[in-house]
Amino acid sequence: MxxxxxxxxxxxxxxxxxxxxxxxxxxxxxxxxxxxxxxxxxxxxxxxxxxxxxxxxxxxxxxxxxxxxxxxxxxxxxxxxxxxxxxxxxxxxxxxxxxxxxxxxxxxxxxxxxxxxxxxxxxxxxxxxxxxxxxxxxxxxxxxxxxHPCQELAHIQALREHLGADLTGRKYVLTWTYHPKPLNTAVANSALLIATRFGMDVTLLCPDEDYLLDPRYMDFARQNVAESGGRLTVSHDIESAYRGADVVYAKSWGALPYFGRWDAERPVREASKHFIVDEAKMALTNNGLFSHCLPLRRNVKATDAVMDSPACIAIDEAENxxxxxxxxxxxxxxxx
Amino acid sequence: MxxxxxxxxxxxxxxxxxxxxxxxxxxxxxxxxxxxxxxxxxxxxxxxxxxxxxxxxxxxxxxxxxxxxxxxxxxxxxxxxxxxxxxxxxxxxxxxxxxxxxxxxxxxxxxxxxxxxxxxxxxxxxxxxxxxxxxxxxxxxxxxxxxHPCQELAHIQALREHLGADLTGRKYVLTWTYHPKPLNTAVANSALLIATRFGMDVTLLCPDEDYLLDPRYMDFARQNVAESGGRLTVSHDIESAYRGADVVYAKSWGALPYFGRWDAERPVREASKHFIVDEAKMALTNNGLFSHCLPLRRNVKATDAVMDSPACIAIDEAENxxxxxxxxxxxxxxxx
Amino acid sequence: MxxxxxxxxxxxxxxxxxxxxxxxxxxxxxxxxxxxxxxxxxxxxxxxxxxxxxxxxxxxxxxxxxxxxxxxxxxxxxxxxxxxxxxxxxxxxxxxxxxxxxxxxxxxxxxxxxxxxxxxxxxxxxxxxxxxxxxxxxxxxxxxxxxHPCQELAHIQALREHLGADLTGRKYVLTWTYHPKPLNTAVANSALLIATRFGMDVTLLCPDEDYLLDPRYMDFARQNVAESGGRLTVSHDIESAYRGADVVYAKSWGALPYFGRWDAERPVREASKHFIVDEAKMALTNNGLFSHCLPLRRNVKATDAVMDSPACIAIDEAENxxxxxxxxxxxxxxxx
Incomplete structure (x- = not known):
């Protein structure tokens, strides 16, 4: 065996x-x-x-x-x-x-x-x-x-607790956010994998093409939606991405084309601080849930108002x- | 609730x-x-x-x-x-x-x-x-x-083991000692709180007024003696403070008026190395007990002779x- | 008691x-x-x-x-x-x-x-x-x-598992090996003690007299063989030391005469990289076992081939x- x-x-x-x-x-x-x-x-x-x-x-x-x-x-x-x-x-x-x-x-x-x-x-x-x-x-x-596959399961468990067992067709936004350091893509890769796996209508929202995830995970995601009946969209437009979303999952990550040359990436990153998850953006959603894997820098990745709102299920996800x-x-x- | x-x-x-x-x-x-x-x-x-x-x-x-x-x-x-x-x-x-x-x-x-x-x-x-x-x-x-409230209870438990359950009226000296670094006032604050709480006749012995503890704890101590029937005295005279003491509790701490400006405090501190607890001082007590919260620098805060004497109950306190x-x-x- | x-x-x-x-x-x-x-x-x-x-x-x-x-x-x-x-x-x-x-x-x-x-x-x-x-x-x-007496017992347990309970007379080689840093003599001292204690025919193989172990342990070893019926030989000749060995135990250590003056020892050490345990040396043994206390730098102290061979019992020793x-x-x- x-x-x-x-x-x-x-x-x-x-x-x-x-x-x-x-x-x-x-x-x-x-x-x-x-x-x-x-x-x-x-x-x-x-x-x-x-x-x-x-x-x-x-x-x-x-x-x-x-x-x-x-x-x-x-x-x-x-x-x-x-x-x-x-x-x-x-x-x-x-x-x-x-x-x-x-x-x-x-x-x-x-x-x-x-x-x-x-x-x-x-x-x-x-x-x-x-x-x-x-x-x-x-x-x-x-x-x-x-x-980060353990995080994936905790995330799905929290979504199911709040949205019911069948997540198929739910509008799911994985949004890049600013962070002063270029972070690991692990949780972003994982969110992409698991959201597509469970048949959701997934939008990967990020500043530009440089912030796409590694082709291995983009390919897995496409393969997953083909099997699960979900959908995968890439977007750089905040407003249309948030509109009608059932779930907003935030994560910061470093742009792969700049990997190891982080000084070159910094200006691009610094120009995208407006990707922060705030109340105005959440107001565009379908009374959407917000989550994050934690640790999260408040008022950098998401505002206090979002973190302290009933929409935030990050603590449930962490418990899970x-x-x-x-x-x-x-x-x-x-x-x- | x-x-x-x-x-x-x-x-x-x-x-x-x-x-x-x-x-x-x-x-x-x-x-x-x-x-x-x-x-x-x-x-x-x-x-x-x-x-x-x-x-x-x-x-x-x-x-x-x-x-x-x-x-x-x-x-x-x-x-x-x-x-x-x-x-x-x-x-x-x-x-x-x-x-x-x-x-x-x-x-x-x-x-x-x-x-x-x-x-x-x-x-x-x-x-x-x-x-x-x-x-x-x-x-x-x-x-x-x-x-350091856990230390307070351990300290009282050790005193009761050696002096009996009723500590009221016992002559208790909290003495400042030298230490090469300006330390936390936590255990000093705590000793002041708990000794006054249990009705002891408490003397705070320190080099000068600069080494008084924060007013919050001085006030709590005064309030405690008012309720417990104890007494609170501040002294800068080693000999009279030790005379007749039932308990000598030693601790070093940095002087609050110099907080964050430790270079300015150093000469004062260095001039007060004679506050070390030694056999001559302990001989002035009423066959008094000695204790300390540990860690303790030997021959700086207390001499080997005091630490190794039967009067020292620091190990009991630590166990507690x-x-x-x-x-x-x-x-x-x-x-x- | x-x-x-x-x-x-x-x-x-x-x-x-x-x-x-x-x-x-x-x-x-x-x-x-x-x-x-x-x-x-x-x-x-x-x-x-x-x-x-x-x-x-x-x-x-x-x-x-x-x-x-x-x-x-x-x-x-x-x-x-x-x-x-x-x-x-x-x-x-x-x-x-x-x-x-x-x-x-x-x-x-x-x-x-x-x-x-x-x-x-x-x-x-x-x-x-x-x-x-x-x-x-x-x-x-x-x-x-x-x-390192715990290692000693784990080592003997592993040898007994592979060679039987009676180790008397087994040809045992404790060989020095190169390592980029001067290491502790602890495991070498211990190997010497325990191998002589269990009556083995022990050879201490090292580059020269400077790599002999502290007289305290050399003396214990001599005393042990006198009692156990074993034998103790010092050798600087790789080939004769390995020939017919039942056990090769490798360890690097710093030469005591250079203790604390490691720059002076470096050239001697660097000139002795050929003490690495490799297949050619192991081929001289009596189908001998190889072990090491771990951690071991592969291809510095022993080659991959030796570490991955069935003769290597280092993992058993570690488990023990x-x-x-x-x-x-x-x-x-x-x-x-």
């Missing part, structure tokens, strides 16, 4: 995703479980985290399991991911050993590894998580790399991280 | 504090409990900790609960506490979201947030913990900000952190 | 070590235990760790106990280890208080404290762990200082850390 990982929702069938969401809903009703009794998960953070750390560590505990939190390069040794390298630089240990040793100790390995933001052609290979999946002998979970991740851990740990 | 926090002992009646101390004594006799069964606490450390970390994490575990340790700005995102700010600086996330999301995950939130030591008029507002209390929907516990914090957690978590 | 620590295997009789290894083997067959029920261990890391952190934290959990992970100087206060010092420098807290307070909270204290690499005459006193053992009132476990440490914790905690 092939070992099942949770690296991207694209590897999981719609029925399987529905199954995870049902289990998540059950965990939301009743938190305790024994699915990880006597089992353990290693949480490897190459980047900081608040929600992910808390929800995974607590989720494992609530299922009777034990989470071990590691920060390689900080409280653990820096890791080499390239194959065949003469390791005479900074890295002290190869992923082959790290993954195999951890697989002896724990039953699941979860990894957060953001891009290095220097060369997108390298970052888009998502080497860290794939190296873990290749070398580990236990299931590997993506805690955000260049996609706990429930969906428990469903993922329980499912993967039950493969044995 | 209003949510009850543990931000300062001044918010709790003397009967309630006695109740916490009784429960702490019971936990000292028998460590295990189920009061946090199925519950969790987030421990947020904006500053380092050894005793507090260990005693809270272990205490939650001994009550059947789970502690999640977070260090915002280090392994989690830096947090914004001001309301209405355009968050285009260093902070990535607003307390409104942090507190509300954590409240979905856990049942208690404990916060350590020291002053920034630049402007006392800002630091004295104690914004971080109050922001958590305002935005969280679960009880918030003060793990040291500009007061575990017991009183369990009482606090159990009480707050039982509000539901 | 004297409190028993686990600071070095030399303090434990051969029968006691055999007992620990038997218990470790039992834990390998069945992970769950209740030996630490209601008990706790503090894990103090003055240096980074991946395997040690994970295996101790998880091991304590599997025995029903709770591990508290502390990093003094990072998330806890920097500690003073000298006696009688006027603590007006960087350290905020004395080991006397740290050890005594932790002893009130937990039942076991484990410490990782590498040398400072400035003055071997200081580092060889191993002050940190000995200060903990002197001041703590609970058992102290060495998680690697200038020896979990089992032997559980045996150590269970044994020490059971003293009460």
């Amino acid at each position: 092939t070992l099942r990982h949770f690296l991207t929702t694209q590897d999981w069938s719609r029925a399987e995703l529905d199954g995870l969401l049902e289990q998540a809903a059950a965990f939301k009703r009743s938190r305790a479980g024994r699915q990880l009794e006597g089992k353990a998960i290693a949480l490897l953070f190459f980047n900081p985290s608040m929600r992910t750390r808390t929800s995974f560590e607590l989720g494992a505990h609530q299922l009777g399991g034990k989470a071990i939190v590691l920060a390689p390069g900080k409280d653990a040794w820096p890791i080499e991911f390239e194959v065949g390298t003469v390791m005479d630089g900074e890295t002290e240990e190869h992923i082959a050993e790290v993954a195999r040793v951890l697989s002896r100790y724990v039953d699941l390995i979860a990894v957060r590894a953001f891009p290095k933001f220097q060369d997108w052609s390298v970052d888009r290979e998502d080497r860290v998580i794939h190296a873990f999946a290749r070398h580990a002998t236990v299931p590997v979970i993506n805690m955000e790399t260049i996609t 991280r706990l429930h969906v991740q428990k469903a993922i851990m329980a499912t993967l740990a039950g493969q044995g | 209003t949510l009850r926090h543990f931000l300062t002992t001044q918010d709790w009646s003397r009967a309630e504090l006695d109740g916490l101390l009784e429960q702490a004594a019971a936990f000292k006799r028998s460590r295990a409990g189920r009061q946090l069964e199925g519950k969790a606490i987030a421990l947020l450390f904006f500053n380092p900790s050894m005793r507090t970390r260990t005693s809270f994490e272990l205490g939650a575990h001994q009550l059947g609960g789970k502690a999640i340790v977070l260090a915002p700005g280090k392994d989690a995102w830096p947090i914004e506490f001001e309301v209405g700010t355009v968050m285009d600086g260093e902070t990535e996330e607003h307390i409104a979201e942090v507190a509300r999301v954590l409240s979905r995950y856990v049942d208690l939130i404990a916060v350590r947030a020291f002053p920034k030591f630049q402007d006392w008029s800002v630091d004295r507002e104690d914004r971080v913990i109050h922001a958590f209390a305002r935005h969280a929907t679960v009880p918030v516990i003060n793990m040291e900000t500009i007061t 952190r575990l017991h009183v914090q369990k009482a606090i957690m159990a009480t707050l978590a039982g509000q539901g | 004297t409190l028993r620590h686990f600071l070095t295997t030399q303090d434990w009789s051969r029968a006691e070590l055999d007992g620990l290894l038997e218990q470790a083997a039992a834990f390998k067959r069945s992970r769950a235990g209740r030996q630490l029920e209601g008990k706790a261990i503090a894990l103090l890391f003055f240096n980074p760790s991946m395997r040690t952190r994970t295996s101790f934290e998880l091991g304590a959990h599997q025995l029903g106990g709770k591990a508290i992970v502390l990093a003094p100087g990072k998330d806890a206060w920097p500690i003073e280890f000298e006696v009688g010092t006027v603590m007006d420098g960087e350290t905020e807290e004395h080991i006397a208080e740290v050890a005594r307070v932790l002893s009130r909270y937990v039942d076991l204290i484990a410490v990782r404290a590498f040398p400072k690499f400035q003055d071997w005459s200081v580092d060889r006193e191993d002050r940190v762990i000995h200060a903990f053992a002197r001041h703590a009132t609970v058992p102290v476990i060495n998680m690697e200082t200038i020896t 850390r979990l089992h032997v440490q559980k045996a150590i914790m269970a044994t020490l905690a059971g003293q009460g």
Whole structure:
């Protein structure tokens, strides 16, 4: 039997995703479980985290399991991911050993590894998580790399709670927003994947063509709408994009053509601060919901008024991280 | 019902504090409990900790609960506490979201947030913990900000163990000591509050008027002695202050008039190294007990001889952190 | 009754070590235990760790106990280890208080404290762990200082799994290898101690006399072979050392005569890169096993081919850390 990982929702069938969401809903009703009794998960953070750390560590505990939190390069040794390298630089240990040793100790390995933001052609290979999946002998979970599949499920769970189980045909706007730093495209990629997967009428709203997402994810999205009966539109016009929307999902990201040359991108980004989600824009929607993956800079990505309005379901979505991740851990740990 | 926090002992009646101390004594006799069964606490450390970390994490575990340790700005995102700010600086996330999301995950939130030591008029507002209390929907516990109420209870528990339950009228000296850095007034404020609360005859001993504590705490102390039948004296004379003391509690702190201008304070501080607690001073006491909140620089704040003498109850006080914090957690978590 | 620590295997009789290894083997067959029920261990890391952190934290959990992970100087206060010092420098807290307070909270204290690499005459006193053992009132476990006794037991367990319980007379090569930095001698000292203790025919292979280990460990090794019937040889000839070996154990370390003057050692070290463990060298052995304590720099200390060969038992050895440490914790905690 092939070992099942949770690296991207694209590897999981719609029925399987529905199954995870049902289990998540059950965990939301009743938190305790024994699915990880006597089992353990290693949480490897190459980047900081608040929600992910808390929800995974607590989720494992609530299922009777034990989470071990590691920060390689900080409280653990820096890791080499390239194959065949003469390791005479900074890295002290190869992923082959790290993954195999951890697989002896724990039953699941979860990894957060953001891009290095220097060369997108390298970052888009998502080497860290794939190296873990290749070398580990236990299931590997993506805690955000260049996609963020746990966030996807939490997002869909929150949408379903507010809009009903069938999201087909809902007008969904994924809007780019300004942020003083060029951020990861992970949550944008993920929103595109999952919204198209669930058959929504998706508009990707961004300042210009430079802010389109990587072709891999644009292609997945087109393939998803073909299968799900959804729709995918790219727009650079704020007003028409917001008009009639059922859902506005905001995220900032750096423009891929400027990847690693962020000084060149800055003027473009700075000229697009008006993409902030505010009450005027939300007033154009169909009494639409607003969400964001958090952390969110208030009055930069969205105004206080939007964040504090009843339309904002970002806190529900954040809570759901706990429930969906428990469903993922329980499912993967039950493969044995 | 209003949510009850543990931000300062001044918010709790003397009967309630006695109740916490009784429960702490019971936990000292028998460590295990189920009061946090199925519950969790987030421990947020904006500053380092050894005793507090260990005693809270272990205490939650001994009550059947789970502690999640977070260090915002280090392994989690830096947090914004001001309301209405355009968050285009260093902070990535607003307390409104942090507190509300954590409240979905856990049942208690404990916060350590020291002053920034630049402007006392800002630091004295104690914004971080109050922001958590305002935005969280679960009880918030003060793990040291500009007061240290957990230390207060641990201190009183240790005094009662050695002097008996009734501390009324005991001669209590809170002495400033030298330290190479200007430290937080938190434990000094707290000692003043709790010693006056329990009716002791309290002397605040410090080099000069510049080392008086903030008027808020001086006023609370005067109000406390009026109610408890205690006494409050300020002294700059070491010998008369120590003479006949039942308890000597030492702490170093920076002089508030020099707050943020520490170079100007240095000569004053450096001229007062003789405030060190040594055997000669302790010999003036009524066979007095010595304590300190720890960490303590030996031979700077107190000599080896004092620290290693039977009069020193600092280790008992440190142990009691575990017991009183369990009482606090159990009480707050039982509000539901 | 004297409190028993686990600071070095030399303090434990051969029968006691055999007992620990038997218990470790039992834990390998069945992970769950209740030996630490209601008990706790503090894990103090003055240096980074991946395997040690994970295996101790998880091991304590599997025995029903709770591990508290502390990093003094990072998330806890920097500690003073000298006696009688006027603590007006960087350290905020004395080991006397740290050890005594932790002893009130937990039942076991484990410490990782590498040398400072400035003055071997200081580092060889191993002050940190000995200060903990002197001041703590609970058992102290060495998680690697200038020896690494937990690694020793994991190593022997792995050798026994592959070669049978009786290791007497097995040809064992401890080979120095190149590494771009001068590393700790701890694992080399430990390999020398444990291999001679178990009666093997031990060869210490290193570039020249400067790479001999500290006389304390050379003397222990000679004393061990006298008692165990083993043999100790020093060699600088790669080919004859490898020929017929049953076990090749690799480790890099800095040459003690150059301690703290590492620039002077560099040319010698750089000239000895050919000590890398490769297939050609392994072909000289008696179908020998290869191991290393990890982390290992691939293609610097050993080639990919060796690491990925069936002869490599480094992953088994790493797994065994979990089992032997559980045996150590269970044994020490059971003293009460």
